[in-house]
Amino acid sequence: MAGIVVVFDFDKTIIDCDSDNWVVDEMGATQLFNQLLPTMPWNSLMDKMMMELHSQGKTIEEIAECLKRAPLHPRIITAIKSAHALGCDLRILSDANLFYIETILKHHGLMDYFSEINTNPSFVDEEGRLRILPYHDFTLSPHGCSLCPPNMCKGIVIERIESSVSAEGKRFIYLGDGKGDFCPSLKLGEGDRVMPRKNFPLWELICSNPMLVKAEVHEWSDGEELERVLLHLINTISIEENSSNNYSQMFSVDCKFETVPISSHENTFPAPSQFLTAAKN
Numbered sequence: 001m002a003g004i005v006v007v008f009d010f011d012k013t014i015i016d017c018d019s020d021n022w023v024v025d026e027m028g029a030t031q032l033f034n035q036l037l038p039t040m041p042w043n044s045l046m047d048k049m050m051m052e053l054h055s056q057g058k059t060i061e062e063i064a065e066c067l068k069r070a071p072l073h074p075r076i077i078t079a080i081k082s083a084h085a086l087g088c089d090l091r092i093l094s095d096a097n098l099f100y101i102e103t104i105l106k107h108h109g110l111m112d113y114f115s116e117i118n119t120n121p122s123f124v125d126e127e128g129r130l131r132i133l134p135y136h137d138f139t140l141s142p143h144g145c146s147l148c149p150p151n152m153c154k155g156i157v158i159e160r161i162e163s164s165v166s167a168e169g170k171r172f173i174y175l176g177d178g179k180g181d182f183c184p185s186l187k188l189g190e191g192d193r194v195m196p197r198k199n200f201p202l203w204e205l206i207c208s209n210p211m212l213v214k215a216e217v218h219e220w221s222d223g224e225e226l227e228r229v230l231l232h233l234i235n236t237i238s239i240e241e242n243s244s245n246n247y248s249q250m251f252s253v254d255c256k257f258e259t260v261p262i263s264s265h266e267n268t269f270p271a272p273s274q275f276l277t278a279a280k281n
């Protein structure tokens, strides 16, 4: 085992809130955030909000303490540990920022389970202020993807990960909830799985465009279901891999036949006729 790369979105997937909103709300800066949001990209606004909180005397330690209180379902923790124990390569792909994600993962003892965190860079400057930068420098070289916000196209990142592991024939499982998770979901192939959070924007986009998604779709609603579905998929993919390996071994002895991968085409997603009503909510 295991040729499986599991890519997690972070906000509303690993944690049960949006970390940016969580910090802004907990620090009492919601009104200013809402007032400025129409005037600049989200990622640039978060950098500005950190400057604002700093000028109000809020320290980086207070922001860290606030992040540690962000809700995280206990079953997500066991899901991550089990997937790792089964040999999966776990990665994060998030439009939050490195300081928020590392603070939360370290607090829950989860840092060592991930081989890579792809997110907006951040650092604490000499005045003790958290600076948040865009993943792609969109002023110098726009990424050109119309589906994604200017600071990060998750599809480009998934393609980079895919090309880095393609020689190993790995399968992907992608978990997410938001609009920004649609672009990477479209980059997945037929042997891959996408796990959209039910009734969230990614799920609605997939429901409205089922023909665009090549990966098998498996929805989930909460931490408990995420764990159950994820471990089931890892198990299913492992069985598929084992049976295709056995098949190739069986024939490689004295036959020159090409091996045909055996795949199960189970799909727990509702039939197209059910999409319309479900997505209108």
Ligand SMILES: [Mg+2]
Residues within 6 Å of the ligand: 009, 010, 011, 012, 013, 176, 177, 178
């Ligand atoms: Mg999210």
Ligand SMILES: [Zn+2]
Residues within 6 Å of the ligand: 145, 146, 147, 148, 152, 153, 154, 155, 156, 183, 184
């Ligand atoms: Zn994109």
